[in-house]
Amino acid sequence: MWLWNSDEKKEERIQELEEKLEEAREEKESWKNRFEAEKERRSTYSKEKQEAEERINRLEDKLEGLKSGEEKEEIEEEDNSKKDLGFNEARRVVSKLSSVESSEKDLVTVYHTGDIDDIDDLRGLKNSIGRKQFNSISDPGIYFFDEDHVLDLFLSCRPFFDSEWVSGDGFSLGQVSDFIEEGKVWVRISAGDSRVFRESGGDLELVENVKDRVNRQHRSGGFSQGRFERKRDEQIEGHLDNLCEVLPEEERVFLVGEQGLCKEVPGEYLGGFDPNRSDLEAVYGFGFRRL
DSSP states (O other): OBOSOSHHHHHHHHHHHHHHHHHHHHHHHHHHHHHHHOGGGHHHHHHHHHHHHHHHHHHHHHHHHHHHTOOOOOBOOOOOOOEEOOHHHHHHHHHHHHTOBOTTOOEEEEEEOSOGGGSSOHHHHHHHSOHHHHHTOOSSEEEEEOTTSTTOEEEEOOOOSOOEEEEESBOOOHHHHHHHHSOEEEEEEOTTEEEEEEEETTEEEEEEEEEOOOOOSOOSSSSOHHHHHHHHHHHHHHHHHHHHHHSOSSSOEEEEEOHHHHTTSSSEEOOOOOTTSOHHHHHHOOEEEEO
């Protein structure tokens, strides 16, 4: 915890509030235009226009307090770096977010596969969240937004889901929670050492560990570089053939590892993996960041 006791921190806070103030003013103007265009919905828009004005007043009060040096409240220093999450930690985060409710119906969930154009009704999404929130959507994963930026969060994970966005009185966690519980096969692929797992609800069972000799590097003398590379390619091809022979049939298979290797194996490719993480954490790739 720390106090606003440096000009640099105060300037950062002032800039942040000014951005929020500008967004609120734009929202107010938007509601004003809609109000004038649709007279029959006067009561609804009047209420929301009033709420926008109240947010502007609150932001202006905070901004003036900072500029005059009167605001001395303690705040927690922001940490926007991504943190790796273990499987059980991620499961708890999903459970907690599933329980959040808002009577304002202003909670937005975005499942992002990594390509913004995959999201249907992109204009509707832009109208449902702020500009800064929309611009924060980048890496694959699940984004959580609320109108007052209190619950702006990002849960990184494999893009095993369909791209979509949902707005309402709660966050939409169905895709991720259903995936966690369903039975599936993971294949963690490396040249010469690949593992096949069956998993459901975090219970990870090693089905096969396929190991084959694959030369790691070219030593001086012996084979020429070209002959070495051809030999290594043959060894890798043989390893992948052996791996394909042990894959279970008629089950949903997800592949993690080097893309060039994974494309030779049947299944859904979900990206690389961190060799320093446990098998369960490596295949899911959960992480968490405040936006």
